[in-house]
Amino acid sequence: MPWQDMPFSAFHGRKRRLTGIDVQSWGNRMREVRALVSGRVQGVGYRYFARDQATRLELSGWVRNNPDGTVSVSAVGEEGLLQEFLNALMAPDDPFIRVTGITVEWHETEKPGNEFEIRR
Secondary structure (H helix, E strand, O other): OOHHHOOOOEEOOOEEOOOOOOHHHHOOOEEEEEEEEEEEOOOOOHHHHHHHHHHHOOOEEEEEEOOOOOEEEEEEEEHHHHHHHHHHOOOOOOOOOEEEEEEEEEEEOOOOOOOEEEEO
C-alpha cells in the first residue's frame, strides 16, 4: 500500500491529508521532510533500511528510534526524490517491517548536508 493511502498528516502551513500526489509537478526545490513512522519498525533493521534508501537517492539527514516504538526520520533533498523516499519508507517488500502510519512535516531548507546517518 503506498504511503499516501496510509493514515497520516502532512504539514504545509496546516494539517491535512495528502492523496494522489503528482511527483513530477513538485519540481526540484530543496526541501526537508520529517517523518514519524509507526508500526513494526524497531528491532527489524528499519533504520538501516531507511539509510540505504536515502543513500540510494543521494539524500542527507538522519533516522533514529524513539522510546515509544516509533522511528523519526529527517531527510533533505529535491522534493521529487523526497517523495520517492517517503514511498520507499513503506517497505512493502520487506517481510519483517510493517509500517502502519507515517506522519509527515515539510520544511523549506537551503542546506542539504553531506550524509545520511543513523542516530542512537
